[in-house]
Amino acid sequence: METITSLFKTIVSMSIGASVVILVVLVVRLLFRKAPKIFSYSLWLFVLIRLIFPITFESKASILSVPSTLSDRIVEDIPVTVEVIKGTMTETIVASHSISLLDILSIVWICGMLGLILYTIVCYIKIKKTLKYSIKMVDNIYESESISMPFVFGIFKPKIYIPLNLNKRQKQIILAHEIIHVERKDTLIKSIALIVTMIHWFNPFVWLSFYVMSKDMEYSCDEKVIRRLGDKCKQSFGMTLLEFAINPYIMVVSFSESNTKERIKHMLNYKKPSFWVLLACLLIGGLLIIPLLSNPTKESKPSPTPTIEVTPTPEVSTTPTTEPSTTPSAETENKEVSYIAPLKNFEVTCGWGCYAGHDAIDIKDPSNKNADIYAIAEGSVEEVGFDKSTGNYIVIDHGDSKSFYGQMKNESSLKEGDSVKQGDVIGVTGMTGQASGEHLHFAIMDSDGNKLSNTLELIQ
Secondary structure, eight states: OHHHHHHHHHHHHHHHHHHHHHHHHHHHHHHTTTSOHHHHHHHHHHHHHHHHSOOOOBOTTOOOOOOTTHHHHHTOOOEEEEEEEEEOSSOEEEEEEEEEHHHHHHHHHHHHHHHHHHHHHHHHHHHHHHTTTOEEEETTEEEETTOSSOEEEOSSSOEEEEESSOOHHHHHHHHHHHHHHHHTTHHHHHHHHHHHHHHTTTOHHHHHHHHHHHHHHHHHHHHHHHHHHOGGGHHHHHHHHHHTOOOOOSSSEETTOSOHHHHHHHHHHOOOOOHHHHHHHHHHHHHHHHHHSSBOOOOOBOOOOOEEEOOOOSOOOOSOOSSOOEESOOOOOSSEEEOOOSSSSBEEEEOTTSSTTOOSEEEEBTTBTTOEEEOSSSEEEEEEEEETTTEEEEEEEOSSEEEEEEEESSOOSOOTTOEEOTTOEEEEBBOOTTOSSSBEEEEEEETTSOEETTHHHHTO
16 A cells, blocks of 8 residues: 555656646647747647656756745655444453545555556547448558448558548548658557546546647647648648537547637638747757756755753653654753764655644754664663554653654664664664655654654754
């Protein structure tokens, strides 16, 4: 389950970044609506890259203003605990099972994606059956009496299918159009876009981009037909479009896709672009590469070692615990204790109280998923263990205070009673328990085991 939730969180993060890029592409497309449609069609490549690959390249020129922790906040791990209690006269056994909201959303995402994939496969099989008795005309061109419109079908070896009994004018226009789709590998591009849309099905911006990209694909193909056949073909092209103004298929690149009225209007107004217009489009596309395909630079938080004073208390708890009670802050006096940060470079993904019951801070190294965890001060290991909430954890007793390190990647090699020095590596960040991503679940406690709400201040 951890693998699925981690994958879902990555997909959500990619989808958020891609949504910003989609909005930018739509604005650029609107501003340059008179530019050749191949320009706006090409811009969707930026969106595809964002949706397929997790971008790690950072630049100050990035157009994204989404903070790196936004996806963490949206899909933050909110525990929903179910308790089953069985009692006898002599003992009470409490068994608990926890499931997070992120786990539920991950399951919904997987089910939705599998449902769309199944639907697409069924559509593909139906079209294959429809085309079973098609007659080959020449090369990859087929005629079929079972279809009412022409289209290209197939991904790696696309074939052109046209209805029977087309007149000469219809065949000339249709074949010119569909051959361009085949030459440009449009069926492959549209298939990739469809798969990506099914993966990001929860994002309405992705569905919008798929729809608009399909329109730009058809418009740019129409423009190329006019450039090949000349302006004299515009009238016959428009008549042919009207004759095939329905599109029942989603798995094909179809001659009749997109709004027929808009396509005819666009085609009649189309003029071959000048050299300077093409050059301007190339320059704009080039200038958008880094802003759209990079993430904003992050400023790593320093981890200085300030000095604080902690009052020693006469009583020390001898009962190990992984979920101690909470106190608002440490009352400090007398002995000085120096703390260092448990991670060299860190950012906070979920602060103290970021959701109800979160009595710790979640921090991570933005440049290393499995960063070394350091003992914040000298002490001895009080407890090493695992539970469903905090995963692999260690509690270190520093005499006048304690520190709690949870959701580490692996069970620690340290044992209870082992001595540690300040700066010793005690583990690496991980994603155990109810963690929704690789991080350290950390808190400083007083000598009674009460977690301190000013933990972050104490390590900064």
